[in-house]
Amino acid sequence: MADTDGELVLVDFPADGVRRLTLNRPEKRNALSNPLRARLFELLEQGDGDDAVRVTILRGAGPCFSAGYDLSGGTAAPYPFHTAPGAGHWARHVVEGAFRIWDLAKPVIAQVHGWCLAGGSELATACDLVYVAEDARIGYPPVRNMSPPDNQFHAWMCGLRGAMEMTLTGNAIDGHEAVRLGFANRAYPADQLDAAVVAMAQQVAQVPSDVQAINKRSVHRAMEIMGLRAAIRAGTEMQALALTTQTSQQAFADVREGLTRALSARDAAFGDYREGEAKE
Template sequence: MTSSVTTPILLIDDPAPMVRRLTLNRPDKRNALSNELRGQVFQALEAADADPEVRVIIIRGAGTCFSAGYDLSGEARHQPLPFATAGGPGQWARHVVEGAFRIWDLAKPVIAQVHGWCLAGGSELATACDLVYVAEDARIGYPPVRSMSPPDNQFHPWLCGLRPAMEMMLTGDAMDGLEAVRVGFANRAFPAEQLDAEVLAIAERVAKTPTDVQQMNKRSVHRAMEVMGLRAAIRAGTDIQALALTTASSRATFAQFRESVTQALDARDGGFGDYRTEGEG
């Protein structure tokens, strides 16, 4: 009898003292964020936050990229949400934002280590983290604005400012790691082959400060952003996202996704000649 071994979709290790590292491990799916994977990420983050031997957490992706976004397959859509969110119109966007603020409200700093594609829900996961370090050749974007809606978690104007945010919203184009640093999405960019070592070195520096002090340092920055309206604005954005899903174009796009995710993505990006269809436009 042959025994089957299930490959874990989230890898957890401690690569240095006081450093916990989570690796999204669905490389064959470009680390698409299924509800199952998202649930494991939240559980691991909360466990690390409660662990006195951990002071900082890194999230990265296995294989060729950080994450290409939420898992749009039929099987993934039927997985239960990892935590309860009030139902009704806009439930998904509210759920995403509540997840982002779960990370935001952790006591310990969370670092996103981004390489390759970081799209849609993948970019929302990265922006929920406290620090973001990227490979110079990473590709970061939110292509669903082309045919569906604005993001569930509308971080763009807060991180990147009015003009860069507006360009992202009106084109859906991806930016590389250097541009991500220039507009404020990321802290620093490194050559891809150096990213692991550089992020670990930064994490070790962050871990030198005890958690009881570090959580106050983290909250001081967050409270300033919240006083300026970040939390209210991002939560209000979920209502706009829900309204956008009622448009004829958005409904037509979802109908295409039910037929074929691949064909729907090709239809969305073919005229732009990027993402899956690069070189065709």
């Protein structure tokens, strides 16, 4: 599914040394198509080599950060970068993309408002800092009938109990709960989020990039020694195994028959996400 209508990612500089990237598919709730992902990776990597950039903010246009991957056809080939083919390709591709952001020299800040679901939550957790609106809604609903996450960050970011509850229910959490569990750094009223994130980015930008790269890497190395990178990579095999289940295969068949109807059927018993919006 090609994206042809306008810039997929908007770029501006809200402060000295601060580059801001805005996912720009608001009519699709910033669904992560492969063309959008390719452009995002391109811009992030450009910023890593630009002396004028010390920190990048990543946010979404319109009503939300991102409702997840584009299940209406936007995740088909061509892909933004090569990942070895075979079973589990998509989950491994997603994880490699997350680590491409993780391994950038310069910090990336996720600014989350509205829905931050499935692949959108994976994208946010790949960033170094996460600031959320108090009324944001963060969750991974595909655990209800498809599979665990492609990028299994929950245990690392939210701890055992929080990760287990989110994974066993697929329920969404708000900004305050995201901070309590460790998914996010801080939560702000939605109308204050832009200014608060830019102010934090300005603080980050005060540190020279050569020093900041080592600061960032030191935290990552500690997490890697504890097994984060290996565990998340191993999680892609669990995700691939889940796709062989009868329930998962039926769920994807339902999506091919009609995405809106399939998502409504998934969430009807819970009364949330699309079904919750319909009731409201």
